[in-house]
Each structure stands twice: as C-alpha cells, then as structure tokens.
Amino acid sequence: MITAGRLIINTLAANGVDRVYCVPGESFLPIFDALYGNTIDTVVAHHESSAGFMALADSRITGRVSAAFVSRGPGATNASIAVHSADQDGVPFILFIGQVPRKNLRRRSFQEIDYGKMFGDIAKWVVEITDSARIPEIMSRAIQIATAPTPGPVVIVMPEDMLEDMVPETAIPAFKPAASEVNMAAVAEAAALLRAAQKPLLIAGGELCTAEGRAALAACAEAWQLPVACSFRRHDVFDGTDRKFIGDLGIQNTPAQIAAVREADVVFAIGTRLGDLTTQGYTFPESPYPQRKLIHVLADAKVLGVDFRADVAAACPAAGFLRALAKASPNITAGRDAWTARLRGEREKIIAWTDQTAADGVVFGNVVMATVQRLAPDAVMTLDAGLSAAMFYKHFPVKAPQQLIASITGVMGMGVPGAVSIAMRCPGRQVVCAVGDGSFLMTGNEIALAVERKLPIRFILAANKSYGSIRLNQEKEYPGHVVGTDLTTPEFAALAEAFGAKGFVIRTDADIGPMLDAAFAVDGPALVEVKTSLSSILPK
Numbered sequence: 001m002i003t004a005g006r007l008i009i010n011t012l013a014a015n016g017v018d019r020v021y022c023v024p025g026e027s028f029l030p031i032f033d034a035l036y037g038n039t040i041d042t043v044v045a046h047h048e049s050s051a052g053f054m055a056l057a058d059s060r061i062t063g064r065v066s067a068a069f070v071s072r073g074p075g076a077t078n079a080s081i082a083v084h085s086a087d088q089d090g091v092p093f094i095l096f097i098g099q100v101p102r103k104n105l106r107r108r109s110f111q112e113i114d115y116g117k118m119f120g121d122i123a124k125w126v127v128e129i130t131d132s133a134r135i136p137e138i139m140s141r142a143i144q145i146a147t148a149p150t151p152g153p154v155v156i157v158m159p160e161d162m163l164e165d166m167v168p169e170t171a172i173p174a175f176k177p178a179a180s181e182v183n184m185a186a187v188a189e190a191a192a193l194l195r196a197a198q199k200p201l202l203i204a205g206g207e208l209c210t211a212e213g214r215a216a217l218a219a220c221a222e223a224w225q226l227p228v229a230c231s232f233r234r235h236d237v238f239d240g241t242d243r244k245f246i247g248d249l250g251i252q253n254t255p256a257q258i259a260a261v262r263e264a265d266v267v268f269a270i271g272t273r274l275g276d277l278t279t280q281g282y283t284f285p286e287s288p289y290p291q292r293k294l295i296h297v298l299a300d301a302k303v304l305g306v307d308f309r310a311d312v313a314a315a316c317p318a319a320g321f322l323r324a325l326a327k328a329s330p331n332i333t334a335g336r337d338a339w340t341a342r343l344r345g346e347r348e349k350i351i352a353w354t355d356q357t358a359a360d361g362v363v364f365g366n367v368v369m370a371t372v373q374r375l376a377p378d379a380v381m382t383l384d385a386g387l388s389a390a391m392f393y394k395h396f397p398v399k400a401p402q403q404l405i406a407s408i409t410g411v412m413g414m415g416v417p418g419a420v421s422i423a424m425r426c427p428g429r430q431v432v433c434a435v436g437d438g439s440f441l442m443t444g445n446e447i448a449l450a451v452e453r454k455l456p457i458r459f460i461l462a463a464n465k466s467y468g469s470i471r472l473n474q475e476k477e478y479p480g481h482v483v484g485t486d487l488t489t490p491e492f493a494a495l496a497e498a499f500g501a502k503g504f505v506i507r508t509d510a511d512i513g514p515m516l517d518a519a520f521a522v523d524g525p526a527l528v529e530v531k532t533s534l535s536s537i538l539p540k
C-alpha cells in the first residue's frame, strides 16, 4: 500500500511527466513526500502564475501533458491565469490544487474555494478527489481529457487528508492517444476545390506546431503552390523566409493585406479553430456562412461547423490530411504565382525595417533586427506580451527547427518563466526571451531559477517605462490623456546582477552590437536592458 499522494505522482511519472512545477503549500505535503527522492524534477517557482506558465511552455515544446501543484485559495487564484491561457492556447495542462480536509468541504472554511465553480468556464474538466479509491480512474480520465483535441486544462483538487489515505500500488500503463484515420473522401473533395481555385489561401494553425506538422505543411504547400498564412501568432508552423508565407492573420495586418486576402476564393483552414483574431472578428471567412469555399480540417470535431459552415469539414489529424493531399494530383491554376506574390508583397511591406533614431532612447526595432541576426539556427525564442513581442513576431522569420514559444492569449508574464522551462528542457539550444518592462515586473523574479540552474538564457528587456502597448491605444483614442500607463521601474541590469545573472545596458545605438555580443557570450543567464524609446511607438 502507498499514500494517495504517491499514487498520483506515480501516475504522472508513468504518463511521461518527468518535471513538475510548484509553489509549496501545507495543503499537499504528501505530494512533496512522494516527490522526495523521486526522479521527477521538482521546480519551485516564486509565484503560482509562473509555475503555471513554466508548465505551459514545457508542454508547448514537448507536446506532452504538463503539471503544476499549488496550494488552495491564494495559490489557486494566483495560478488561474495559466488555466485560462492553457484553454485559449490549447495546451494539455493539469493544475493540481491542495484542498481543505474532506470534513470541512463546502463550509467556506479556511482558504476554501469551490473550484468547480471557479474554473467552470475555463477548464475542460474540474474534479475533486474525495474518494482515494477512484484515483486511477480520475487520473486516467484527466490525462485523456487534457490531451484529447483540442488539448486544454484540467483541474484536480486534492483534499489534504485524502492524500494521506493508503491505497493499493497498481501498475499504470502509459496513456496512448486514440488512433484516428485521415478522411480520404474529404481529401478528394478538398483536392477538387483546390484544383478549381483561382485564389486559394491556406491558413495553418497550432495543431501543426510539431516537427511532423511543419514537414507535412511544407510539403503540401509546395506541391500545390499554396500561399500560406498562419493563424494568430502561430508563426513557427511555416518557414518565415519562404516566398509562399504571408504572415499571420491577426492584429498586425494592414488594411491592404486584409483587402487582398479577402479576395481568396477557397480558404483551406487546417489545424486551426479559426478564432476571433485570425478571422478578423469572424468576418474572414464570414460567419456562419462563408462567402467563398471553405475547407476546414481539425482533429476536434466539436469545433467544425459551429462558427463557420464549411464546404468540406473533416475531423482528422491535420498532418496526415496534408500528407494525403500532397499526393492527390495537384493542379496549379494559371495566375497562382501572381496571387501568391501579391499576398507576400503585402507582407514584405509589413516586415520592412530600416534602423531609426529617437531622442528619448533606442528604437527597439533596431535591437530586434540585431538580435535576430545573432540567433542560432535552432534557437528557441519566448515572447511576452506588448510591443517588444509584437516586433519579434514581425521580424523573426522562424525557420524550423527554430521555435517561437508564447501565449496566444497575449497574457503578460509568460516570457521569463517560459524561457526558464524551455532552457531546462532543451539544454544546448540557444534560448532568448524578449520582454517589456511591465511584463518583466510581473514574473521576472523567475530569473532566480535561471541563476539557480545555471541556464544560459538571454533576456532582452525593452525598458520604455510604460505599459507601452496600452499607452499607444490610449494616445489613439484619448490623445494626451495619459493616465494609468506610466511605469516606475528599477535599473534592470543591476537587478539582474543582484539575482546573480549578468546585466548589460544598451543606451545608444552604438551599444547594440557590443552589448548583444557580450550577452550572447555569457555562460549563464544574461539580461540586456534596452533603454527604449517610447515616443517612437506612439502615434505621430
């Protein structure tokens, strides 16, 4: 017999979880006892949101379910941001929450929350384990639900006395996802629509953010000579330097580019839920009845046909569908090259950059371009929210196997913790994190973990003393009425040094090259504080 806590940990280990993220709490001590001396790596964060963000970044790179353990009440509320992000980003994540003893449940006892109510709208499943005999069934179901398309968050609530129950030690088989077949009839129908198309457009989504998905997408787009957009911020599904790539659909498109894509006669959306930002507020394609042919392929059948009635809808794995379609006698209609070149031309205008100067600091785009030049061929970038991230989305042409790890929700605070977990997961790969000062001040203290684990992460911090992206919108809507967006900030390079990392400061354009070179040469964490111009991003 073993404790219930140990059975939970054993089940995670059997299902490939080799690292857990946590902030401790007295409500789940038997879990720690099970982790004591265990091969599972216990990563202790400094805030529950960071523990969650680290888990999410880990899942993004491994494709496997990840886990974070937090305490009841205050710990759970801090961690809720990661549950929301996992839901929006489609990440398989399990949040384990310690809970008051069973005898005190539903009395609003000390730090108690009814998590079914709290997470009801953002988790795929919330379960409180009141009967330890049901752990095998509940854990098996949780892993299946978290990983089944569309992946997402599950919350498991563990009353502290339950974790001490003695339960049988059972053998635990690893979870294997159900096999699903490519729908060949749908492949044939899609091929027929694409053969007749004059102006087709492929929109590729996050389901293809795997090595297998990227390869299948590249081969199919090449065989059919299709222009490729990615869904909002999923830039690493396709080679950013390929002349067929037209960028993401979202908030960085110009009116001219959107006007051009609206001419598409066949939209081939694959591996994407076709969300709000990608579809320009459900207007491209038009919801619910698109004014053009729509092929929609996604593993998650529940999404298909709801917001967009498709001419061909197939609930099957995106990579397999693309491989089959690549072999289905492509026909490239006349004028395809000109159509693709026109869409790509609009992207070229968006990503064009010439170095700029400003009186109040360094223009961050100059630093972005210099950083991109220094990235290794397999670099991983983590991005936070804000304008600094937006510039990397534009100017970092991701080429497989490079990767871009960021929350699609635009949540602040994921950059630094995300970089920490990626660097732990990918020793030997260059990890670079871009973060604004506002976002860094939310979770940047996780730089302590980078120091603790000697992780050679390069943090590029845009210090513009402002919640810049909000200020930009504020100036557009209410010119001159600046309130609520200024920031008082520390000297970030000095702060990094205080944590035990190396700190560098870029004050002028002349510093950019030398400071980046010095930071990239450090054997350990290095932070480059860029004294960033605010005026350069505001409306002229």
Ligand SMILES: Cc1ncc(C[n+]2csc(CCOP(=O)(O)OP(=O)(O)O)c2C)c(N)n1
Binding pocket: 385, 386, 387, 388, 389, 410, 411, 412, 413, 435, 436, 437, 438, 439, 440, 462, 464, 466, 467, 468, 469, 470
């Ligand atoms: C957790 C969270 N709170 C608030 C927001 C709204 N928000 C989006 S961007 C932003 C400002 C980001 O500021 P900073 O990190 O300094 O980057 P900058 O835009 O200045 O480059 C805010 C407040 C958010 N996305 N996430």
